[in-house]
Structures are given as C-alpha cells and as structure tokens.
Amino acid sequence: MKNYSIKDIAEIAGVSVATVSRVINDNGRFSEETRKKVLKVIEETGYKMNYSAKNLRMNKSFTIGILVPDISNYFFSDVVQQLEEILFAKGYSTIICNTSRSSEKELAYLRILEGKGVDGLIVISGAEAFQFDSSSAEKKIPYICIDREPKKKEDTVFISSNHYQGAFESAEELIREGCQHPVIAMHNQKSTSAKERLKGFKDALKKNSISFNPKQHLLSIDIESEDFEHDLLNFLKKNPETDGIFSINDLIALELMLRLKKNHIAVPQKIKLIGFDDTPSGKYTTPTLSSVKQNTDLIANHAVETLLELINNKGELGRQIVVPVSLVLRESSTP
C-alpha cells in the first residue's frame, strides 16, 4: 500500500493542503461537502490520519493571535480590522486580545494565545519594550511588533510608521504658515512612537533656528485628567506667544480645539493646530482638523507578509520596516 502524504490527499480531493489540515483538525472554514470529500479520500487511501493529525496539530493551527492595548482607539481598531481581513483571505483566522494597557493582562493573554496554539503573534503598541519567550522549546511562536519596540530585536521584525517624519513635517508646516512659537502637546513620553514624534518636532525647530525649551514648547497634557482645560489655559498664560500646536494624537487635538473655542481663542487665526492619526472625527469639526495619516493598509500588509514568512521559516529576523506617513492639511492649520 502506498504511503500517502497530506499533499496526495489534497490533490486527490481537489482541495488545498490547508483545507485538508483544517478538516482533520476540525478547525476553521470548509463546507460540509468539502469535509465529506476529504474524509472519503482519507478513508479510501488509508491515510494515517491520527499520526498526521497530531503532527499537523503541533505544527499548524492556521490561527494568529493579536495583542492590542485598546480596541476603542481608532488607529488600533483600524489596523486590527485590516490585519484580520488580509489574514482571512490567506486562510488564517485571527483571535484578538485586548490588554487595556495592562502588563499583567498582556502576560496572561500571551500565555493563553500560546495555550490555544496560535501559529504566530502580532503585538501592537505599548509603553515598554516587548519581550516574549515561547514557553516550549519545540514550538517557538514567531511574532511581529507593530509600533512596539522589541526587547530582542533579533527575534522579530519591527514595523512602525515614520513617526519622526510626521512630527517633523507638522512642525515645519506650522512654521511655514507663519508660526513663530510652535508647541508640541503630549502626555506619555514613554512609547517609541511618542519619543520619535517628540524628536521629529525638536529637529524641525532646530532646523528653523528655534531653540527648543520644554517650558515654552512642550505642553504636557492628559486627556483623561479633569485639569485638561486648566493645564491648557495655564500654559497659554505663561506662554501667550503660542501660535501653533502639534498634538501627538487627534484625541488631544480635538479636545484642545474644543477648549480653545470655549475660551474664544480662534483656531487657526490665533493658534494653528495639527493632530496625528487622521481619525474620522477630524473632518466633522469646525474648523476641520489637519492631521498626520498613518498608512494602516501598508502596515497591515507588511505585518502579515513578514509574519507568514517567519511561520514558514523564511524571512529575515532583526529587521525594521518603517512606513511613510502623509500630512493631511485641512482648515485648522491653514490661513
């Protein structure tokens, strides 16, 4: 009797190897018809299903886990949505875990995703450098970091937007529009993306012979705080020459616009404003909000492509992929 391989089974049944695997593991997408067809071929050929099924189960689940800090954030949910679509089209299912920015939860979910046998992981954002060591030496789970600096660069591929470029171009745009005292508004300075944005902003000031002074050019402001408006007005009292604000994200930018309006400080006439993320809200405000748009489409495509390479033991580790951003100019930063 011929020793049939899973490839043979797939060929005889007229389906893909992935489909045979899914039928054997009863995992994922196939019609009842396909299931019957594949099982019939397995029966007829005497294919050693159990052994292979076990083997397959150890090797492939066609499931990818995603760790995301906050799915109610527009940028995150947009990336996750796109990752899921691309992965599904390639025959992979996605399970998403929301860590609420808690490192305790992150650890718990990493264990769970590993326990559920995911083939790979995509980790999105977060304040501290990301570290993950598969608990089994037999099945090392490959992972990709999006906007999250990996602790061991040599273990992963690090994908991020060019945050530096977005901030640099925003600051330059404010200066080009006549701002002499541009300010960066931000809260958390710990994440890689925040650090890069701050660096880009500072470098643009330097290039334009403005010497960066935190007291004059850095508005430290927390969207969650009840003192938001107080902190803003306090800063403007100390720095009445402020004529442009680059906000590290649109959430802060929208809230700034609201509070400035409330205090009769005209945007863009008195203060020009540029945000980051290009959230949908920005096109409904008066004035409409200028913002830096991240290319989530390209980020998601790169992430899936490189992760599937790693899963198939191809692709080069230790790389960083930087995806360009674009400045979307609207009324809040133009005359």
Place this chain on the structure above:
Amino acid sequence: MKNYSIKDIAEIAGVSVATVSRVINDNGRFSEETRKKVLKVIEETGYKMNYSAKNLRMNKSFTIGILVPDISNYFFSDVVQQLEEILFAKGYSTIICNTSRSSEKELAYLRILEGKGVDGLIVISGAEAFQFDSSSAEKKIPYICIDREPKKKEDTVFISSNHYQGAFESAEELIREGCQHPVIAMHNQKSTSAKERLKGFKDALKKNSISFNPKQHLLSIDIESEDFEHDLLNFLKKNPETDGIFSINDLIALELMLRLKKNHIAVPQKIKLIGFDDTPSGKYTTPTLSSVKQNTDLIANHAVETLLELINNKGELGRQIVVPVSLVLRESSTP
C-alpha cells in the same frame, strides 16, 4: 491516603479553585510564586493531577469568546472593551473575533472558538437571527446575544438596548421642538435594532397625528455610497418641507450634518438633527450633535452576569433583557 479534591488543594494553598485550575492547565493569570505554591501542595498531597486536569480541561477553560461584526464601530468596541474588563476581573479571559459582517466568517470563527475550548460565547449584533448549535453533545457551549435576535430564544438570553424607546423619544423631541415634517434616515432595515428604531419613530409620528409615508418620512441613505450627498439633496428636493431628521446612527448623522452645511442648509435652524450611539465625535462638531446614548456599561454587566450563570448551570434561558437608553440633547436639535 486521603483522596484530595481540587477544593482541598485550593484551601491548603490558600488560593481559589479557579487559580488551581489555571495552574494545572497552565492557562491564564497567576504569578510564578502561586504556581510553585500550588504545585508544591499537589505534590505533597499526591493529588491525582492528570485525571483531574483532564476533567477540568473538559469543563473549564476560563476563556470567553466574543463575536463582533466590526470593531472599528464605536458602540461595538465600547461594549467589547467593557465586557473584557468585567470578565477579566472575574477571572475570565476574553478572545475576540471580528466577523466583518460576513456570515462565512462568523461560521468559521464559531468553529474556531469552540475548538479553542471557550466556556461561553457572547455574540454582538448582526443582520440575521443568530443560530448556534454546539457540535459536541457533551460540551454544550452557552451563549448570550447582544443586539442580535436569536433563532432559538429558548437556548439563550437576549440583551438589547431599548431601541424603540430611543427612536420614539427622538421623534417626539423633534416634534416638541416644532418639527412638522420629521424624517428618519437609515440604510439597512434588516437588523433587529434597525427594525425597532423604525417602529419607534413611526409610533411617535402616529401619536402626534402625522401619518407615516415612506416617500416623505423615510430617507434611505447609505454611508458607504458615493451617491450619499446626491441622495440627500434629491430627497430634500422632493420633500422641501423636511425640518427634522432622526438618523439611525451617528455615522450617518455626522455625514448628513457635513453635507447639509456644505449646501448651506442650516442645522438646527432649517433642519434639526438627532443621531444614535452618542459617539465621541458628536461633541466636537459645530453644532454639537444630539444623540441617543446606549448604556453599554449596563449591557456589558448584564451579559457577563447571565453568561456566567449559564456556564454554572444556573439562570433562566429564553429571557430578554431590555436596557433603557437616554437622549443626550445638544445644539443640533435645540433652537
């Protein structure tokens, strides 16, 4: 030798039964210290770990699956975020699957979640009545429907906002503010929530002696369509007396506001506007947007409570829980 139970182990180790189970299954949250402590007690007592572990594994994974049609939608991501928080506090982990409103994906993810051994399912929204039959007769997986009508009411608990009330009160508010020709703007009429909202709107008109005529009172409009503005203007041309619009969701309401503004039709002076969902964008627009707020907090709490009851073979099936909504009045519907 005494035959120790998992309860005894928990008591001796000074932890909960759930924690012992998690350590045995290496699933979820526990510190290294806890792990050592539990394993030491198991060793000392000679607790028959393997048998019980297998048993436990069949019975409890402390993982809940959530099916959501579109996590980039504010209401959905808000509910999911809250479900996760409440479940995590109760010792359960959550895995989220995004179905992109595709029934093919929904079926695939149901199989996958079942394969991953979730203890229960929460299904959010969707156009068709939801049907789910556990593939194993031994382990029936309990499920809760949020805003999604179940096909077999006797198998589940159905939780939803009082969509009827939200629409009814919105229409009454428009009429109270002087609108004589209120219109409902919507696209899809298939989902339970859409049907209920339409019904509430119609009944409010009836109560106020306005006879509902689809040609005059129903603006069928698709947010995804390029003809959005054309369809709006076309409707207003045929129905120039329109003086109030209740929009079935904020996405449509915001887009309506933008297009009306662009065509110099003043909101609220010429047309008053009320949306549904109270998305964050609504407070940044000019005028700010009136909207119906769903009580996601209460919905999430009811869902977790009833699901955990079902998992523990308590609680009554076949129930429907209707959660009241509240009308948040802002500038778009007031004089």
